[in-house]
Amino acid sequence: MTVNRELFDQVMVPNYAPSSVIPVRGEGSRVWDQQGREFIDFAGGIAVNCLGHCHPALVAALKEQGEKIWHLSNVMTNEPALRLAKKMVDATFAEKAYFANSGAEANEAALKLARRFALDTYGAQKSQIIAFNKGFHGRTFFTVTVGGQAAYSDGFGPKPADVVHCDYNDLAAFEALISDNTCAVMMEPLQGEGGIVSPSNEFAKGVRDLCTKHNALLIFDEVQTGVGRTGHLYAYEGLDVVPDILTTAKALGGGFPIGAMLTTTDIAKHLKVGTHGSTYGGNPLACAVAEAAFDTVNTPEVLSGVVEKAALFNELLTAVNAKYDVFSEIRGQGLLIGAVVNEKFAGRAKEFLVAATEQGLMTLVAGADVVRFTPSLVITEDDIREGMARFEKAVASVVNA
Numbered sequence: 001m002t003v004n005r006e007l008f009d010q011v012m013v014p015n016y017a018p019s020s021v022i023p024v025r026g027e028g029s030r031v032w033d034q035q036g037r038e039f040i041d042f043a044g045g046i047a048v049n050c051l052g053h054c055h056p057a058l059v060a061a062l063k064e065q066g067e068k069i070w071h072l073s074n075v076m077t078n079e080p081a082l083r084l085a086k087k088m089v090d091a092t093f094a095e096k097a098y099f100a101n102s103g104a105e106a107n108e109a110a111l112k113l114a115r116r117f118a119l120d121t122y123g124a125q126k127s128q129i130i131a132f133n134k135g136f137h138g139r140t141f142f143t144v145t146v147g148g149q150a151a152y153s154d155g156f157g158p159k160p161a162d163v164v165h166c167d168y169n170d171l172a173a174f175e176a177l178i179s180d181n182t183c184a185v186m187m188e189p190l191q192g193e194g195g196i197v198s199p200s201n202e203f204a205k206g207v208r209d210l211c212t213k214h215n216a217l218l219i220f221d222e223v224q225t226g227v228g229r230t231g232h233l234y235a236y237e238g239l240d241v242v243p244d245i246l247t248t249a250k251a252l253g254g255g256f257p258i259g260a261m262l263t264t265t266d267i268a269k270h271l272k273v274g275t276h277g278s279t280y281g282g283n284p285l286a287c288a289v290a291e292a293a294f295d296t297v298n299t300p301e302v303l304s305g306v307v308e309k310a311a312l313f314n315e316l317l318t319a320v321n322a323k324y325d326v327f328s329e330i331r332g333q334g335l336l337i338g339a340v341v342n343e344k345f346a347g348r349a350k351e352f353l354v355a356a357t358e359q360g361l362m363t364l365v366a367g368a369d370v371v372r373f374t375p376s377l378v379i380t381e382d383d384i385r386e387g388m389a390r391f392e393k394a395v396a397s398v399v400n401a
């Protein structure tokens with residue numbers, strides 16, 4: 001069978017438009033395609049491959065668990081799930097964990113829990129959910145409705161009700177929306193898909209205080225920011241704001257699908273037996289790999305390494321920009337980095353991604369104006385330098401086109 005890009009158009013639902021490059025193997029921050037072409041990976045599978053490709057600790061955990069037991073269902077619990085949950089609650093504000101298979105599912109659980117909590121505690125009138133324009137929370141119908149991009153939620157018929165939005169970092173607009181009928185507020189502690197936008201400390205604290213005042217639960221969607229990406233285990237630590245519910249996925253499995261929702265015992269008790277569930281959630285194979293990823297990332301060396309690598313990354317990116325003047329701002333936190341194209345290149349971020357691919361470098365965009373980088377948290381200095389040299393060539397090719 002010839003497996004190539006044309007086969008995609010023949011057999012796949014057309015909701016994606018993948019590149020013609022088909023990677024077949026990866027090691028650390030290097031990837032090889034079907035023709036043996038080598039790429040440096042600054043994309044990390046969209047902030048998923050936190051330890052690069054085929055990290056020995058993850059491969060060992062996968063092999064070990066793969067020869068023990070793969071799946072049980074939640075009719076029985078299992079050792080990897082309980083160990084991982086214990087480590088996650090020990091390392092965070094949370095006391096209880098729920099496992100899912102993706103970010104959207106973790107968020108779906110968070111939103112359903114918040115609705116249950118408010119209904120049980122305060123009554124049916126407390127159902128409003130506030131979220132932020134340009135936010136992204138996944139693609140289930142509830143999460144896409146809560147996400148702040150109509151392009152993703154329109155065209156599917158009637159939406160889940162009582163979901164409203166305001167601008168991120170606009171505390172006055174938020175204050176005008178929230179009331180005693182607000183059930184929950186869902187926000188990213190740094191908007192990823194929306195363009196790598198950090199909240200101001202004042203905004204994050206203000207949202208927390210107003211949630212507390214109105215008995216609304218604050219849900220932090222840390223699907224992209226979590227598990228070391230910002231240099232903290234979770235980004236809330238850096239904001240000095242503690243959410244009531246936190247969701248995590250992407251980097252949690254280091255490339256194996258898993259998501260989780262973390263919360264307190266008082267809130268968790270509202271998801272009683274039978275109120276929510278998942279066939280695969282807490283699957284032993286997924287939890288064993290995630291446990292290895294979590295153990296590896298949650299060390300002072302890896303977390304401080306993120307800060308050091310980010311400094312080098314930003315320095316080199318700034319130097320490229322000083323030479324070619326294509327970006328108006330380089331922003332983000334840790335190894336979640338966005339380069340905003342300036343007016344000359346408005347709407348053309350994707351051209352830098354395409355040019356980078358031609359130079360043997362994998363990057364991402366976040367909207368039409370931001371080139372996004374989410375490399376492995378343990379990428380080597382050599383790979384950062386070589387990748388950035390390739391990026392410089394890509395920028396030159398766009399500028400000189």
Ligand SMILES: *Cc1c(COP(=O)(O)O)cnc(C)c1O
Nearest residue numbers: 102103104136137138192223224
């Ligand atoms: C990627 C992402 C999601 C969705 O995760 P899936 O695993 O694709 O369902 C949700 N929230 C944020 C902030 C994300 O970056």
